[in-house]
Amino acid sequence: MLVTLQRIVEGVNKAPDFNMALNTMVGQVREALETDSCSVFIADNEQRQFVMAASDGLRTEDGSSIRVDFGEGIISLAAQREEPLNIADASQHPANKKLVDTNENIYRGLLAAPIIHRRKVLGIVVVHQSVARQFTREEEAFIVTLAAQLAVVIAHADAKGLLMSDHSPWIHSLRGLPGSPGVAIGEAYVSRPEARLDEVTPKRSDKPVHEIRKFRQAVARTRADLKELSRRMAGQVPDDTLAIFDVYQGMLDAASLGDAVENMIKEGWRAQTALKYVVEQFVSQFEALEDSYLKERATDVRDIGQRVLMHLQNRQRQRKLLPDSFILVADEVTASMLAELPQAHIAGIISLNGSSNSHAAIMARSMGIPAVLGIDDIDLHFFSDRQLAVDGYTGEVYIDPPPQVLSQFHQLAEEEQELKDIVSEHSHLPAETQDGQRVSLHLNLGLDVAHDYLQSLNIDGVGLYRSEIPFMMRDQLPTEDEQTEMYQEVLEQFPDRPVVMRTLDVGGDKPLPYFPLQEDNPFLGWRGIRLTLDHPEIFLIQIRAMLRASIGKSNLRILLPMITSTSEVDESSRLIKQAYFEVAEEQGCEVGVNLFQPQLGVMIEVPAAIYQLPAMASKVDFFSVGSNDLTQYLLAVDRNNRRVASLYDAYHPAVLASLDEIARRCEELGKPVSVCGELAGDPGGALLLVAMGYRQLSMNSYNVDRVRWILRNVRSSTLNVMLAKALQARNPEQIRSMIADKMESMGLGGFVRAGK
Numbered sequence: 001m002l003v004t005l006q007r008i009v010e011g012v013n014k015a016p017d018f019n020m021a022l023n024t025m026v027g028q029v030r031e032a033l034e035t036d037s038c039s040v041f042i043a044d045n046e047q048r049q050f051v052m053a054a055s056d057g058l059r060t061e062d063g064s065s066i067r068v069d070f071g072e073g074i075i076s077l078a079a080q081r082e083e084p085l086n087i088a089d090a091s092q093h094p095a096n097k098k099l100v101d102t103n104e105n106i107y108r109g110l111l112a113a114p115i116i117h118r119r120k121v122l123g124i125v126v127v128h129q130s131v132a133r134q135f136t137r138e139e140e141a142f143i144v145t146l147a148a149q150l151a152v153v154i155a156h157a158d159a160k161g162l163l164m165s166d167h168s169p170w171i172h173s174l175r176g177l178p179g180s181p182g183v184a185i186g187e188a189y190v191s192r193p194e195a196r197l198d199e200v201t202p203k204r205s206d207k208p209v210h211e212i213r214k215f216r217q218a219v220a221r222t223r224a225d226l227k228e229l230s231r232r233m234a235g236q237v238p239d240d241t242l243a244i245f246d247v248y249q250g251m252l253d254a255a256s257l258g259d260a261v262e263n264m265i266k267e268g269w270r271a272q273t274a275l276k277y278v279v280e281q282f283v284s285q286f287e288a289l290e291d292s293y294l295k296e297r298a299t300d301v302r303d304i305g306q307r308v309l310m311h312l313q314n315r316q317r318q319r320k321l322l323p324d325s326f327i328l329v330a331d332e333v334t335a336s337m338l339a340e341l342p343q344a345h346i347a348g349i350i351s352l353n354g355s356s357n358s359h360a361a362i363m364a365r366s367m368g369i370p371a372v373l374g375i376d377d378i379d380l381h382f383f384s385d386r387q388l389a390v391d392g393y394t395g396e397v398y399i400d401p402p403p404q405v406l407s408q409f410h411q412l413a414e415e416e417q418e419l420k421d422i423v424s425e426h427s428h429l430p431a432e433t434q435d436g437q438r439v440s441l442h443l444n445l446g447l448d449v450a451h452d453y454l455q456s457l458n459i460d461g462v463g464l465y466r467s468e469i470p471f472m473m474r475d476q477l478p479t480e481d482e483q484t485e486m487y488q489e490v491l492e493q494f495p496d497r498p499v500v501m502r503t504l505d506v507g508g509d510k511p512l513p514y515f516p517l518q519e520d521n522p523f524l525g526w527r528g529i530r531l532t533l534d535h536p537e538i539f540l541i542q543i544r545a546m547l548r549a550s551i552g553k554s555n556l557r558i559l560l561p562m563i564t565s566t567s568e569v570d571e572s573s574r575l576i577k578q579a580y581f582e583v584a585e586e587q588g589c590e591v592g593v594n595l596f597q598p599q600l601g602v603m604i605e606v607p608a609a610i611y612q613l614p615a616m617a618s619k620v621d622f623f624s625v626g627s628n629d630l631t632q633y634l635l636a637v638d639r640n641n642r643r644v645a646s647l648y649d650a651y652h653p654a655v656l657a658s659l660d661e662i663a664r665r666c667e668e669l670g671k672p673v674s675v676c677g678e679l680a681g682d683p684g685g686a687l688l689l690v691a692m693g694y695r696q697l698s699m700n701s702y703n704v705d706r707v708r709w710i711l712r713n714v715r716s717s718t719l720n721v722m723l724a725k726a727l728q729a730r731n732p733e734q735i736r737s738m739i740a741d742k743m744e745s746m747g748l749g750g751f752v753r754a755g756k
Ligand code: PEP
Pocket: 464, 466, 505, 605, 625, 626, 627, 628, 629, 630, 676, 677, 678
């Protein structure tokens, strides 16, 4: 039965269109279960009906489509209960409702399973038997498994607008995860890695060593990609399908493509050219084979070749002609992709992968660009030449929206602009509540370190400089001199304000292309300080560069990421001291005159650190709470995993309670504490944090003036009431709606939803 199921599902996935897929499937299921009919009903939420989308056996007299109102019949019962119904004689069942003008009355045995995607019932698959029949447990399991697989197909079909009928003028919309607030309207600009072997112009090279090195690097990156792809697909496709990734890895081995390409390079060809020749030769060999299975392997060879080529061509990628304003759509919006494109033209972002807290979302928020992430693995082609409207508050994306939706979006965008103008008109004022409670606003920096607008920001300093971002955008570790220059650029921009530089925080969701890490649980693995303490040479070079950059200035602060134990603080302090004296001596600095020992801080982002606060307080000068990771580790929810994205929530009562606890403990210990996670720049989050007693918030530039404006419009007494309610709430939804109501009542609703 499993084999049959696999065959059916594969058939559905391969079918050229959705209707054909469903029609073929119902026939195959009817045959497999030896029933008299099999039908699929799909929920039409506008009309509040289940509509028959395909059937083998069930029909109306005049051939029209069958519709069942929500709440009626056994179909609705299966949907309501969200479980399969196995009824030996449906004609006797109280929920039975004879469908008018159909041949359903001839049926008795019934087995129905709801088709559920992300907790939403999309439809029902149902089989009927003309005689009374109790289906077996295996048959039940078969239909439930099939329904689960169908759910993904139907969710995509819905997205693609294929379910639209004359009766049901559904707006084509997709729902992803809200990644960055705001609304945007624009043409889709689909970004995909473009590398075609047939477009490579053959060229010679007299630097074989260099070309081989380039090729090997590209292969290593391709391997890492494949591993990731395979990992993502695991559990979603049968193991034999998954094995294709092993085949791909095998193709990259020296014995397959590797040696052949390197030999051609040694004969004087550039890496791209050698790759092109070797792959094309393999392709034509496979294509010449009789065996149809082996013939197909030609496609795989070409595919893998183009993946390697993509990495080889990384730097020479052609700039496209871009529309003035567009919505960037990509499988995975990356830091480098955002960096490559002109920011002013990006009206919105859609990243098919990722979730609200992946770095793409963090970057989108920092750039003030509305973003939606984690839309199902729908094909990128689908977005080409489409007009899109994106709501970054709800995660909704409208495709080719009808005029009324468009004009609504234009209106909302205008209101958002008005709100932006009000906020920026007040940017020169201090961030303080109406009763005079002053809060220092700091900046989170990473990608965008050298922009004029940073100078014009009214901030008290840099609360978090993510030093790993420039590391991620290079081909190799930057040298000490290069790093010194990078850090100088940052420190010089804010000579009279503190700049908190965090040491390298790679690993987890921030891989370095030239330092590939393959771990089963990267977030629990070799990340942040764990990695750099294991590589003191990397750590020391970075600290030395920071110190050299700080010569003649006194604004450098150093922050350690992912600290779990005091021994990590001790070890880091020791290395920092070593670097300090080395630099002082080498550079002929006068300690305490033109080279200062930087204040040291620790990130509170691993829950264990909360219980180590007293032990660490004597060793450091300040604490900084990384609410992004703290949320992930407290809730045991991977911040980038789409399947559990709805569980990742900094408004979880447990997260808020721990933030409250940290503020209290730091107050008792007399240690300055700030928050530099995303919650600090979130309007509601900032209010709660101030109520808890945090007086330093660090956020992206986009939120600085928004948070200032909000703070200037509240009183501490109101904040205290909000916090008391939040700490008593049972779930994040209660907290969110309490905040939304409060903000709405204070005329600040435009900060938590679209519009003003
Ligand atoms: C955090 O974890 O909250 C944080 C600020 O660090 P990052 O998002 O870079 O992990």
